[in-house]
Amino acid sequence: MLSTKGHEVHIAHDGKAALKMLLEEPFDLALMDYHLPGLTGTEVVAQFLEQHGGDVRPVFVAMTADPDTLEAEGRMRDVFARIFAKPFDFDELLDFLETLNSEKHATPPSPPPPPLKEDAEESTETEGSTVNRVVPLRARPSGYTQNQPLFWPRDIGPAGFSVEARKRMTSGGDYDMVVLTEPATVSDLRHLWMLGDLHLLLIVDETEHLRHKADISLPKIPRGSAERIVQSRVQEFAEARASVHLEIHQLHELANKVLAALYVRARKLMPEFTGSSPLGFSYNIALELEEAEVAELSGRLVTDGLLERSFADRLHSCPVCESMRLNVREECFECGSSNLEETAIIHHFKCAYQGPMPDFKQGSDLVCPKCTRELRHFGVDYDKPGTVVTCRNCGASSSDAAIGFKCLDCGTHTSGDAIKTHDVFEYALTEKGRAFVEEGYIVTGAAQSQLKFAELPLDLVIAINKAAHNYTESAPPFCLATAGYPQRRLQLSEHGPRLVEFSRRQLIENLKNYFGESAIIHQGTDFDYLLLDRLAAESFKANSETYNEIAQSSLKIDLAPRFSVFGPKDLFG
Numbered sequence: 001m002l003s004t005k006g007h008e009v010h011i012a013h014d015g016k017a018a019l020k021m022l023l024e025e026p027f028d029l030a031l032m033d034y035h036l037p038g039l040t041g042t043e044v045v046a047q048f049l050e051q052h053g054g055d056v057r058p059v060f061v062a063m064t065a066d067p068d069t070l071e072a073e074g075r076m077r078d079v080f081a082r083i084f085a086k087p088f089d090f091d092e093l094l095d096f097l098e099t100l101n102s103e104k105h106a107t108p109p110s111p112p113p114p115p116l117k118e119d120a121e122e123s124t125e126t127e128g129s130t131v132n133r134v135v136p137l138r139a140r141p142s143g144y145t146q147n148q149p150l151f152w153p154r155d156i157g158p159a160g161f162s163v164e165a166r167k168r169m170t171s172g173g174d175y176d177m178v179v180l181t182e183p184a185t186v187s188d189l190r191h192l193w194m195l196g197d198l199h200l201l202l203i204v205d206e207t208e209h210l211r212h213k214a215d216i217s218l219p220k221i222p223r224g225s226a227e228r229i230v231q232s233r234v235q236e237f238a239e240a241r242a243s244v245h246l247e248i249h250q251l252h253e254l255a256n257k258v259l260a261a262l263y264v265r266a267r268k269l270m271p272e273f274t275g276s277s278p279l280g281f282s283y284n285i286a287l288e289l290e291e292a293e294v295a296e297l298s299g300r301l302v303t304d305g306l307l308e309r310s311f312a313d314r315l316h317s318c319p320v321c322e323s324m325r326l327n328v329r330e331e332c333f334e335c336g337s338s339n340l341e342e343t344a345i346i347h348h349f350k351c352a353y354q355g356p357m358p359d360f361k362q363g364s365d366l367v368c369p370k371c372t373r374e375l376r377h378f379g380v381d382y383d384k385p386g387t388v389v390t391c392r393n394c395g396a397s398s399s400d401a402a403i404g405f406k407c408l409d410c411g412t413h414t415s416g417d418a419i420k421t422h423d424v425f426e427y428a429l430t431e432k433g434r435a436f437v438e439e440g441y442i443v444t445g446a447a448q449s450q451l452k453f454a455e456l457p458l459d460l461v462i463a464i465n466k467a468a469h470n471y472t473e474s475a476p477p478f479c480l481a482t483a484g485y486p487q488r489r490l491q492l493s494e495h496g497p498r499l500v501e502f503s504r505r506q507l508i509e510n511l512k513n514y515f516g517e518s519a520i521i522h523q524g525t526d527f528d529y530l531l532l533d534r535l536a537a538e539s540f541k542a543n544s545e546t547y548n549e550i551a552q553s554s555l556k557i558d559l560a561p562r563f564s565v566f567g568p569k570d571l572f573g
Contacts, residue, residue: 005094015039022048027058029100032080034064045079059100147234150175150201152184160191169196176234177202183209186288193287197249199257200264202237203286204230212272213286215265240264245526247440255297259306261285262429263437269294269427271312278409280315280324281424298427304444306433312426316419318407324422325408330389330401336413337393340401344384348375356388435489442484442526442562456529460522463531464571471568477536480571483508483528483551483561495557503559504528507551514550537567 002009010025012018015038022030022044032041039047045060062080082096150156155165156178169175178192178201192198205214215237221229241264248260262269262285271281283289289297301307315324331338343356346366353370360366366375366382375381390397403416429437436443456464467478485491491500508528512521520531532540540547544563552558 015044019044019047030058031061034062147177148175149177149179152180153182156191177204180205180207183207186213186286189286199261200241202233212284243438245438245440248437255301260437271424278323305430306436307427308430309425309427312424315422317422318412319414319420320412321410323407323409327406327408329404331404332391332396333398333402334396335394337391339392341390341392342387345386345388346382347385348382442486457522463520468568468572478533479535479537479540480566481530481540482564485559486562487560503555503557510551537565540565
């Protein structure tokens with residue numbers, strides 16, 4: 001924003017960088033954050049004044065959420081020409097710059113804003129040093145300063161990720177939130193679901209365009225609360241992502257990505273009703289999903305017990321175009337017209353005559369058309385037991401109106417007894433689903449299909465390679481057996497971690513004792529490993545029930561282990 005006003009902006013992200021920049025280059029104004037990393041804003045200014053030899057120095061301005069502390073600093077307080085208390089009004093800053101401009105009769109360079117990590121940076125080389133120039137962005141909560149945001153459309157746009165964003169991710173840099181500074185649709189954000197686990201990041205919408213699909217809609221939050229709320233949610237998301245099993249982080253299947261996204265957001269997959277879609281609703285997730293796709297991807301998850309489905313609402317749809325944007329109206333049973341008039345029926349107690357109110361009207365009085373008596377008192381002379389509906393189009397009358405539907409998209413008219421109904425469902429993570437996200441595929445009871453060498457200690461990997469070398473030389477059989485525990489979560493809740501872990505160690509030790517010293521064991525995080533010399537994988541599979549009994553022979557609880565076995569070809573192809 002400062003750049004768009006014609007100012008040249010430089011930014012430093014910590015105190016030492018700020019001091020170096022001030023000593024190496026002349027600035028008209030330095031906008032200092034009080035709580036800079038490394039050196040505080042006042043320490044930077046103090047050291048600059050000590051080391052700077054010239055008479056010309058920048059105008060110093062402080063920006064801080066703690067103005068009282070700065071005011072108490074005595075002499076250093078007087079160095080600053082102005083203190084802006086956070087959250088500051090950007091218009092006040094611009095007015096201050098205009099004042100400096102008038103005093104100097106020249107356009108002053110703009111101060112850098114507090115070192116916002118979200119500001120875009122373009123690196124330019126200047127005589128051996130790198131200067132970061134701020135790309136103009138709209139003002140946003142200072143809560144962003146503590147985070148690493150991925151901005152739409154600067155870092156992730158319609159064409160995908162920017163060069164800088166890709167460089168950062170390639171070098172191992174992390175993002176912890178996605179900020180929409182301009183209107184975006186879920187289709188625009190499809191790249192988040194295609195690369196790594198970016199779909200697990202907090203989505204902050206500054207435009208309110210994404211509505212219920214965003215995690216935070218800033219326009220709906222009081223300005224003074226934005227920083228606290230954003231930072232709190234970022235922390236919640238970070239803690240939830242840390243609980244997601246590495247195996248789940250690396251999955252590519254969309255169904256599992258949705259599962260992890262629901263887990264991190266601690267929410268149900270729910271339909272939110274809207275007139276902007278012919279469906280009449282869309283799900284509360286930043287993903288472009290047709291209802292049929294939701295049903296398809298959730299089908300396996302529901303079958304596996306990872307999601308549970310429950311009824312949300314019943315909608316009606318056009319039989320021609322299937323739109324659910326319908327005008328529901330009362331209409332004539334005879335001609336289907338909605339031009340109806342509803343009239344009260346009057347019952348005269350004395351002569352028992354009943355008829356529509358217009359038949360009784362004589363000026364402002366009510367007179368019975370049968371016996372010509374005037375009706376004076378409701379409840380004494382007469383009552384109104386009901387109404388009659390009359391069609392102004394065809395003149396037909398009845399005690400009630402029909403219900404009809406007219407499609408707002410294609411104009412098709414459908415009677416109430418012919419309209420199609422459509423049930424809409426919501427989906428919630430089950431306990432098993434949460435366990436799956438936290439502990440991986442072992443929770444489903446699936447056998448380990450692929451060995452993860454990265455989880456194994458070096459001595460076991462060396463032993464496996466040595467066994468493979470011997471197999472290549474003289475073909476002695478060997479296999480690697482793994483034991484997983486699908487019911488571990490339930491067992492921990494029932495028996496406690498101490499007994500479960502003790503039993504697990506005892507199980508693998510029982511197998512080690514049975515197979516002798518030639519067996520090498522390792523207890524991992526999710527699986528336990530047993531390298532067996534002179535035993536073929538086929539033999540282990542054939543006797544797996546026996547080995548299971550041996551493994552659990554002295555245990556106080558049934559761990560229900562799930563064994564997988566890998567032979568030389570399984571391990572090395």
